[in-house]
Amino acid sequence: xxxxxxxxxxxxVFYNIYKWLQSKSANAAFWNxxxxxxxxxxxxxxxxxTTCNIIHKILNDNLWxxxxxxxxxxxxxxIEKANTAKMTNVSAWKTQEFLSExxxxxxxxxxxxxxxxxxxxxxxxxxxxxxAVLTNITExxxxxxxxxxxxxxxxxxxxxxxxxxxxxxxxxxxxxxxxFGKKWSEELVxxxxxxxxxxxxxxxxxxxxxxxxxxxxxxxxxxNQSYPIKTxxxxxxxxxxxLAASAVALWLKIDLEKVAKSIEEIxxxxxxxxxxxxKKWTHYFIDYAHTPAALNAVLKYLKDxxxxxxxxxxxxxxxxxxxQKRPKMGQVVSTFSDVVILTDDDPDTEPRMQxxxxxxxxxxxxxxxxxxxxxDRELAIKLAYDLSxxxxxxxxxxxxxxTVQLTNLWKRHYSDVETLQTLIKNDWELxx
Numbered sequence: 001x002x003x004x005x006x007x008x009x010x011x012x013v014f015y016n017i018y019k020w021l022q023s024k025s026a027n028a029a030f031w032n033x034x035x036x037x038x039x040x041x042x043x044x045x046x047x048x049x050t051t052c053n054i055i056h057k058i059l060n061d062n063l064w065x066x067x068x069x070x071x072x073x074x075x076x077x078x079i080e081k082a083n084t085a086k087m088t089n090v091s092a093w094k095t096q097e098f099l100s101e102x103x104x105x106x107x108x109x110x111x112x113x114x115x116x117x118x119x120x121x122x123x124x125x126x127x128x129x130x131x132a133v134l135t136n137i138t139e140x141x142x143x144x145x146x147x148x149x150x151x152x153x154x155x156x157x158x159x160x161x162x163x164x165x166x167x168x169x170x171x172x173x174x175x176x177x178x179x180f181g182k183k184w185s186e187e188l189v190x191x192x193x194x195x196x197x198x199x200x201x202x203x204x205x206x207x208x209x210x211x212x213x214x215x216x217x218x219x220x221x222x223x224n225q226s227y228p229i230k231t232x233x234x235x236x237x238x239x240x241x242x243l244a245a246s247a248v249a250l251w252l253k254i255d256l257e258k259v260a261k262s263i264e265e266i267x268x269x270x271x272x273x274x275x276x277x278x279k280k281w282t283h284y285f286i287d288y289a290h291t292p293a294a295l296n297a298v299l300k301y302l303k304d305x306x307x308x309x310x311x312x313x314x315x316x317x318x319x320x321x322x323x324q325k326r327p328k329m330g331q332v333v334s335t336f337s338d339v340v341i342l343t344d345d346d347p348d349t350e351p352r353m354q355x356x357x358x359x360x361x362x363x364x365x366x367x368x369x370x371x372x373x374x375x376d377r378e379l380a381i382k383l384a385y386d387l388s389x390x391x392x393x394x395x396x397x398x399x400x401x402x403t404v405q406l407t408n409l410w411k412r413h414y415s416d417v418e419t420l421q422t423l424i425k426n427d428w429e430l431x432x
């Protein structure tokens with residue numbers, strides 16, 4: 001109920017005026033830092049952090065020192081630190097402060113991940129945008145937005161804001177395989193729009209895609225140019241992310257061969273489909289998949305690349321928010337997994353067992369045989385470790401890079417990675 005009241009207040013005229021003035025004041029206080037850089041914004045439901053990191057890598061390698069701010073990490077050039085705010089877009093003042101620091105650090109380009117909350121609450125308003133990129137739009141945050149159309153229209157504002165900057169560069173990058181991306185490419189007629197796709201007609205495409213457990217290969221095509229790509233980034237979603245990043249780079253006149261070289265060198269973004277093995281040759285994947293579409297894509301990829309291997313999935317749903325996606329998450333995991341272990345995510349203020357019960361009824365498995373309910377997330381991962389054998393695949397989904405869990409009582413330190421690292425007893429090196 002408290003969450004709904006907050007959402008009503010956020011939609012009031014006075015609240016929006018207040019937030020707009022706050023962002024305008026922050027921009028003025030830091031002397032409009034975005035006017036001194038090329039600012040590239042990436043929005044969508046899935047793939048934003050990875051796409052931002054790929055763009056950053058290509059630009060930082062080939063053009064000039066580049067800044068980066070995503071849900072996962074922050075960078076000035078090659079200097080990186082984690083984003084510990086547990087949110088994609090911080091306040092307008094902190095966003096402008098980051099942009100100002102980027103200018104002071106000699107960055108000529110800045111890549112920023114943008115959420116619908118950040119747009120709607122004006123945390124990222126009053127900034128001069130040069131490039132707007134759409135990854136995709138699927139159902140998310142419908143506890144906050146009225147419906148998926150409202151959610152999409154919020155993100156659409158970002159593309160309209162690009163037209164308001166006073167600089168020379170206005171570029172839109174749209175995914176034509178996405179329903180909204182295709183629609184916007186037809187409705188928002190603009191000469192500097194570039195599209196990418198796997199299946200639709202677009203300027204940038206990927207063909208001859210080959211997916212493996214530890215890498216992906218495909219042919220990147222741009223107009224009459226073609227270049228083979230081999231990348232450590234896994235699954236089909238990352239092919240889309242690479243195409244989106246390549247679109248930005250090619251519009252900025254970076255040679256296709258140089259773009260390909262940077263892509264081949266890039267390491268997976270932490271906890272975005274990261275792959276590990278233990279001594280018994282079990283395959284582990286840690287991913288931030290937190291929507292039905294993302295879970296479906298990850299699990300389908302695992303089935304495609306290893307159809308004979310047993311898949312054990314550990315996942316949960318967050319409390320309070322996005323309750324309507326719980327049935328779909330349960331259905332997806334039940335469809336593609338051989339063993340399901342349902343656990344906590346961030347219960348927040350909602351009773352943890354209430355969340356679990358709402359998901360559990362959509363999982364068509366025999367409980368205590370191929371379906372387990374283990375509320376404690378650390379114990380759930382331990383069970384997956386104990387149940388797994390040679391060649392099995394364990395997917396640990398949702399929390400990914402996060403190191404904090406919102407429990408019913410308080411925030412506590414918790415990390416899926418640290419839990420897995422402890423279980424395999426440091427026999428294999430895992431990044432922290």
